[in-house]
Amino acid sequence: MALTFEVDPAFDPALRDGITTLWADVTNAGGAVGFLPPVTPDEIRPELVKHLSGMVEGRTRLVVGRDEDGVVAATAFLTHNTHRLMRHWIGLYTVMVHPRHQGKGHGHALMAAAADAARAIDGIDAIRLTCRGGTGADRFYASCGYKEVGRVPDAIRVAEDDYRDDVIMLLPLFR
Template structure:
């Protein structure tokens, strides 16, 4: 079984709720996607609405992966740069695969689909992302072809006494 990917899907309540559920499940399983467990979909909703507003303005694209049942199982947001000297690359945010689907190669499939989506954006030459140190995400992204270009020590405070590096990685297209 594989995931079916769609770029720029229509936003409806089913998709919204699916992304919220995915984001909460990934966060509560320890995923480094902007929240610390425990978190509820309602706590995540304001952040998702910011992403949707950026999509409506044409500043961000959504990539969704659905499983065989049509359930949202993976996502990534591709955000364009607004700085006139940096419009040749975009940011990849909120990269998630549902915990029940991890270990099946879907993360690599998601990253390949994100690169394909970026290539369809005129003038985009690279994808940049950041990840939280101490999670193994940097090793995963490196295996997908990304290279580390910067690291800010202890920039992310997960909890008192638990500071992590903020790692910047780049994939030339």
């Protein structure tokens, strides 16, 4: 069962709730998407509002994947770089596939859909993302063509005695 991907879908309460639920489910399953478990949708909603503000302002684009029942099963946010000398690359954030859909190739399909969306934007030459070290996410992104271009040791504190690297990865789109 493939997911169906859409870029910049019409945003309504069902989509908002679907993304919020996805985000909570991914976090609570151990996903490294900006929160630590346990988390509730109410705790996630303010962060989603920040993403939505970027969408309204035209700075952020949403790639959403839905399963055969139309349920939100995957997301990725593309955010334009506002620095005048760095507008040729776009950031990829909050990449998520619901735990019940993982291991089926949907993560690779989501990353391909995000790359296609970025390629369609005039002037974008690359996608940059960061991920939490020690999770295996860097290996997944490498399997999607991303290269590690930097690492900030111990930049992320997930517990009082548990620090993780912030891994910076880049995907050139046209080279």
